Amino acid sequence: MTPITLTCYNCNTPIEVDDRLSRSATCDKCGSYLRCCLNCRFYDAAAYNACREPQAERVKEKEQANFCSFFEVASATRSRSPSKKEDALKKLNDLFKKPGD
Numbered sequence: 001m002t003p004i005t006l007t008c009y010n011c012n013t014p015i016e017v018d019d020r021l022s023r024s025a026t027c028d029k030c031g032s033y034l035r036c037c038l039n040c041r042f043y044d045a046a047a048y049n050a051c052r053e054p055q056a057e058r059v060k061e062k063e064q065a066n067f068c069s070f071f072e073v074a075s076a077t078r079s080r081s082p083s084k085k086e087d088a089l090k091k092l093n094d095l096f097k098k099p100g101d
Contacts, residue, residue, distance in 0.1 A: 006034060033065040
């Protein structure tokens, strides 16, 4: 097995992993799952179902471990940016924030 350097999508920590990454593997620093869509080379937020692999089944929770047979470790560092939903919720909360909160 060839070691690969994976960068955790959540905290950007570089981690040495085998090319056959276990589904239950987590980041030592933040505890995020490593075998998830956000660490896959096919992940693309702009693509249909956020995946560039047309044969892959839809995965709703991109940060959760999954059994996708097309998973390949992403080679580029990719920082997690807030989703449109998270961004909109933050703006609403800021808008309706009570004084002193």
